[in-house]
Amino acid sequence: MPAYVISEVEVLDEGLANTYRTLAEASIRRYGGRYIVRGAVPEALEGTWPSSQRVVVVEFPDSDRAKEWYASSEYADALEVRKTALERRLLLVEGVSE
Numbered sequence: 001m002p003a004y005v006i007s008e009v010e011v012l013d014e015g016l017a018n019t020y021r022t023l024a025e026a027s028i029r030r031y032g033g034r035y036i037v038r039g040a041v042p043e044a045l046e047g048t049w050p051s052s053q054r055v056v057v058v059e060f061p062d063s064d065r066a067k068e069w070y071a072s073s074e075y076a077d078a079l080e081v082r083k084t085a086l087e088r089r090l091l092l093v094e095g096v097s098e
Contacts, residue, residue, distance in 0.1 A: 002095040003063035004036070005070075007056040009088045016085035023078035031069035033060045063094050 011017045028034070037057040042049055060066035069075055070092075082088070 001062060001097045003060045003066045004093050004095060005033070005056075005058045005060065005066055006091045006093065007058075007088050009039070009054045009056060009086050010050075010052050011054070011086055013085050016081055020078050020081045020085045023081060024075065027069060027072060027074035027078060028058055030074055031060065031072065032065050033058045033069060035059075059095075063092060066092055 025035075035056070036059050037055055039054045039056060041051065041053075042055050058066075060069065
């Protein structure tokens with residue numbers, strides 16, 4: 001069953017954020033992931049959403065693969081850059097089976 005990594009992101013440094021995106025994308029593809037939403041500013045239909053925050057959604061084949069990606073040496077370099085490039089909340093959810 002597919003799994004989704006959902007990230008609420010606030011960019012702190014645009015240059016470093018670009019570096020993070022490049023590193024993250026390469027590692028995500030290596031683990032079978034693909035972007036569903038990338039850096040979107042959502043429209044709040046209920047409640048409020050800070051205009052400075054963006055949303056990223058990445059689909060993986062399953063939650064085990066998503067966890068492998070997150071713990072991987074390939075993603076470690078991106079995580080190091082993320083520390084100063086972005087503030088975020090990162091969530092993992094399983095999708096529904098078809």
